[in-house]
Amino acid sequence: MILSIASGKGGTGKTTLAVSLALALDNTVLLDCDIEEPNVHLFVQPEIRNEQRVEVPAPRFIKERCTGCGKCVEFCQFNALALIKDEVLIFRHLCHNCGGCTIVCPENALPAEMVEIGRLYKARGLGGIDVIWGAILPHQVRGTKLISEVKKNANPSAITIIDCPPGTAHPMVKAVDGSDFCLLVTEPTLFGLNDLKLSVETLRLLDIPCGIVVNRSNLGNIELIEDYARKENIPILMKIPYSREFAEAYSRGTITLAQDSQWVAQARQMLQTITELRSHPQRTQQTQQTKRT
Amino acid sequence: MYKQLTIMSGKGGTGKTTLTASFCRLAQGRIVIVDADVDAANLHILLEHKIEKSEEFIGGAIAYIDPEQCTGCGECFQRCQFDAIRALNGKYIVSERECEGCGVCELVCPVDAVTVKKESVGKLFHSITPYGRFFHAQLYPGGESSGQVVTLLRERAEDAAVAEHKELILIDGPPGIGCAAVASLTGVTKVLVVAEPTVSGWHDMLRAISLADFFRVGICVCVNRADINPELTSQIEQFCRENQYQFLGTIPQDDSVIKAQLKAQSVLDVYPDSPASRAIENIFNAVIQEL
Incomplete structure (x- = not known):
């Protein structure tokens, strides 16, 4: 199964959730497709086994x-x-x-000559999980090729977790495309809600089923998200409250969620729910605003 | 002549929009405002505004292969760099999600079966706020044209700044270091990087700085939620000193920021005496000196 983790807004906790799920669930592979700002590797103590230049033809x-x-x-x-x-x-x-x-x-x-746009890294991280990420060179802007290279490492016999870029533009679409399910991480603020709506619209165009994870659920106003989710018939699958202790640990490069046995149980329960949602899919409603008609 | 300041961060969610909205209030009447985070625009939520005009943005093109004319020779399939051409029943079709509209398939097709059409990718808004004119956009999902839209928003803002003799164009930048980020910072007077003292905030700040350096734009740095990790905040400050980037100060973690945002206002509007507002005001005064 391919489980992608996305959000319209940046900084909502995609990487936190992706890393934590990869550690909490069995038989996982972790891909970081946020090639502009890849962060997963900062939290998994990766032992890099392979580093590869990714090149595209460019005119000289x-x-x-x-x-x-x-x-x-x-x-x-x-x-x-x-x-x-x-x-x-x-x-x-x-x-x-x-x-x-x-x-x-x-x-x-x-004439065309091959130029490097970025690097592809394959590593073994915490808990023995395979972690693959791409990092684009800072002055290169055409990253879709690199996203494709990262996604080639999806493992059909495992749970492949994809950390996606923020936004709803081409890189995000490229990253979530082909997922079996997408978890949208948001926060209970007006920014969080606005960007959640944009992401839901995008996933409906792609026909990818989704659920919501509310991060920092105790800061802001949770009703904003709950009302929207109810109206749109999208399940809220998890709430992660803010804790100062957790934020400080994160700042030093440690994500502690998967060390909490209660959270691990919640994560397994969520996986079970996702599996059930997939076998009894809700009817996906096409939104009015279709981009390409 | 106007100056231009872009607020950027690399990492998302470090507080760019909060800072920009507060700056708008502090620079009231002297500015033109641009929301260059066109993929997840939020500044309009914090700025009371009235849309005066909207325009469709015709951008990214998509190729179409006429199945009647396609002979299935595969020339387009061979040449497409984006894996956007798929074989179907002995002929070829275009996968719209992959197509970047470059026109190579049209160029190489020996029987002229391909046409490339431009289409609307989103809307640009010309708005008015109590602080100054405001240019923002809403793109349709999956767009390839974020950079072009940012460029157009900036052109509109430059026209307005000239026409109304404004001193400053304030640009709320996107996260990341891709085409929208490049389009947001080329040719501006200064970039203000809003960093966060976390390992990911540090990593992403370095990438944002190397992008701004590549385009030879002057760099200022401030740290938001500085008290989450005082050691890393000091490390960022020291890094700036060693590399001649202007370090303009820190903003503490402060609940009043979220409380204000829930009222659709900037922290400076609602809680002008809060620790975050005080810090933002100091950073604003410092950045104005740098321009």
Whole structure:
């Protein structure tokens, strides 16, 4: 089973939940798809067994071959090329590495060469769990390839837990796509509720069943989330109260939830509920706002 | 000429929007405001605003293969870098979730079976607040165009700043270091990084700083919820001193922030004398000096 952990808003506790579930449940694999800011590895004491460069083809400009025809600039959908005097400038942070300019150039002045966009790490972490994450290089913005590489490590015979990027844009969709179930972590605040709504809408478009985990459930106003969940018929599967002690331990790199036997029992119960929800799926309601019609 | 300040963090949930909303109050009348966290916009919740105008944003394109014309040669399948072309009954179709609209399939198709269409990816809003004009957006799920939308919001804000002779464009940035983050910080006067004294906050702050350094933007740093881990807060302060980043101060963990947010206001609006409000005011005064 693939269980993804997402949230619209950042900082709600996705990583805390992902790490804790991976430790509390049996036979788990933990994937961190938040490649812009991967954090799972900071909490699992990973012993890295394999580090791999992930590369994509990128154009390299050869001035001697260029006739200044401008076909590459005209083709590029992402405004990543500009013809200034007799030279093509490549704006790397806008380039999607689609390879179009390489194909369209009649003089072969923009041949493709492989460039690194980030690293893929495979490690053995706390409790002997396999932990895989990707980290994109800070000036590279095209991360979907790296997310795919991380997701290739999903294990069909285990519970694969995926820590997803925040937001509801392409990286989040790429990370949750193909999940059997998604846990949406939120907090009982107006920000939490607003971003929860956006995530639910996204998951409905993808037809992925979901449940809610309310973190810091004792701070703010829990009714905000409960009212919404009831109205939308989405189960609240867990509430995790804020504790100063826990926050301080987290700040030092220790997530203590899975050391609490009561919490572990709750986590196992939640897995049971998810399994039942999957075998008796609720009818998913399509939202009005469909992006692509 | 106006200056531009981007609030960013790397890690989500460190308090960017809380800080931005409070800054809006402190700079009332002198600013234009941008919410560049277009994937999970929240600033509008804390700012009393009236939407004056909205515009559809036509962005990300999607390819379509006409099954009548497709001969199943597979040229598009071979060339697509995004695994967006799938085989189906001897022909090929486009998987919309993967397609980035680059147009390579249209370029290489020998029988012109492919068309690439632009579509609406979300809405841009021109709003008015008691503090100044406010530009924000709502993107439809799964969008590929966050960076382009941020660029457009900033252009709108720059026009407004020029027209109304405002001193500062205040930009509430997105988490992460991807295209929306890049679009939020290129060409700005200063970046204010809101860090959090946790191992993940530290790790993500370093990545956000290296991004701002890459684009040669001046960097200021403050630490939110500093008392959660005083040692790590000192480490961040020392790191800033050693690397010539301006360290502007700390904000304590303070329940009044959440209480104010539940009233859809900034902490400075509701609890101006709370420890968090005092600290935010000091950081605001310091960052204004840096611009």
